[in-house]
Amino acid sequence: MASLSPPLLVIFDVDGTLLDSQRAIVAAMTTAYESHGLAPPSRRAIVGVVGLSVAEAVAELSREAPDHPREAIGEAFKESFRQGLAHAPDESGLYPGAADVLDALVAREDVLLGLATGNSRRGVERLVARFGLERHFVTTQSADDAPSKPHPAMVHQACVEAGVPAEQAVVVGDTSFDMAMARAAGARAIGVSWGYHAQDRLFAAGAERVLSSFAELIPALRLVDPADAA
Template identity: 40%
Template sequence: MSIPLLPPGDADLRLIVFDWDGTLMDSPRRIVHCLQRAAVATGAPERDEASLRNIIGLGVQAAVQELYPGADEAFVHQFTAAYRACYLEAEDAPETPLFAGVPELLNWLDAREVLLGVATSKSRRGLDQALEATGLAGYFVATATGDEHPSKPNPAMLRCVMERAGVKPGRTRMVGDSVYDLEMARHAGVPAVGITHGVHPPQRLQGAKPLALLPNLAALLEAFRQAERTT
């Protein structure tokens, strides 16, 4: 069955915006590890892994407030600093490889002159570090991070990427693995595709009404190829 990835009529697909953690990079284990470390460092009650995975996709401060309702500003700041120090610097934290199929997907889209962007809850320092480590920086015309904009599902960072790329919502697609990604896209008027190899299960992603749910990036590439063949 064909997935309606392309805009209707004669409009071309001009921009695809990706989430980073759990979508392009297999980093949820490292995120969970560092959230656990931050809880120990701040003396906060530990949360189980399911609770920690549930908040991946939110900005760090919004995630802390979700994990510890009623926490004061000083605690949120302390926890956030401890988490970021672990994620960026800890040598014993889990590795963060790219998911299979990332280069093939980005190369295929780039060859068709589709603009690419990133809207992530990572910090600017964290995203820049990841882009440098993976060598992917040159693919993306615009990126927006969680320390520059309100937390997902607020649409601000997605709108920023579209504005910088000069592309309207109808000719944009969002790709993400969390319900926060898909809700952000809905609030911005952007059709979205959910990838289920990340943090949120298909049942939860389906509630945000994406164009499609796909198991991985190879399946997304095949869906784009099929859409191209049928136009």
């Protein structure tokens, strides 16, 4: 039987790509600033930095205010986000079609799956356990493991762990940071339209195409049909 060798490594972003967490993120960041007696950034500003690590996101949000206690705000955001999920676990869920596509891809012999996120490793582990995805991902990269996107380190490390060259990897994400990270690493970049950044930003950052639903992903990966590989 013919098959891709090495397999295709599909690296998913989390927030805005797999997980619909916008309301929880905005609420947590607002609380983080208010807990330090500071006026919170606008929803638009918060949404604009999703995809960066927490430290980088807070640095960008407080760029005009060097006196802001950035590290403390970041820690407050993490705690508020954890508390929000604990008290309202259904506030953030997988986008429609995400679970089905993950199940279909993990069943293939010519595909490996990974995660690359600005979340902490603890947050990644919590997500994977919450949705029963323990068997899906051969590599997970977090803000604890590498520099923030768009630095290519997460993709490079994921490829090493999966035993796949970068040219045999594709990043699926909703922000320009995801697309730029993929291109910098020498991987393909596929954007999704249901997340945080507009399509023009995704294309400008290097997306080869932008999906409007998860149903479009498997065809976009250009995989060999199992029936044709016999």
